[in-house]
Amino acid sequence: MAKKLKLKTKRGAAKRFKVTGSGKIMRAHAGKRHLLGTKPSKRTRRLGKNVALKAADMSEARRMLPYGI
Numbered sequence: 832m833a834k835k836l837k838l839k840t841k842r843g844a845a846k847r848f849k850v851t852g853s854g855k856i857m858r859a860h861a862g863k864r865h866l867l868g869t870k871p872s873k874r875t876r877r878l879g880k881n882v883a884l885k886a887a888d889m890s891e892a893r894r895m896l897p898y899g900i
Contacts, residue, residue: 844895856892857881
């Protein structure tokens, strides 16, 4: 019987996404890197929180993270 090959994790995806205990994939918001003085504090606080990936992007992210990191 042939040995099953291991799959490699996409390292860029591993740095961008985190998998929760229940299996959801969390991502950070865009727009929190620079030019923060012009953005309201309410907006920058909201951008600092992580959010779950949409269902449309989930299958591609799962393919990039085969072992769930």
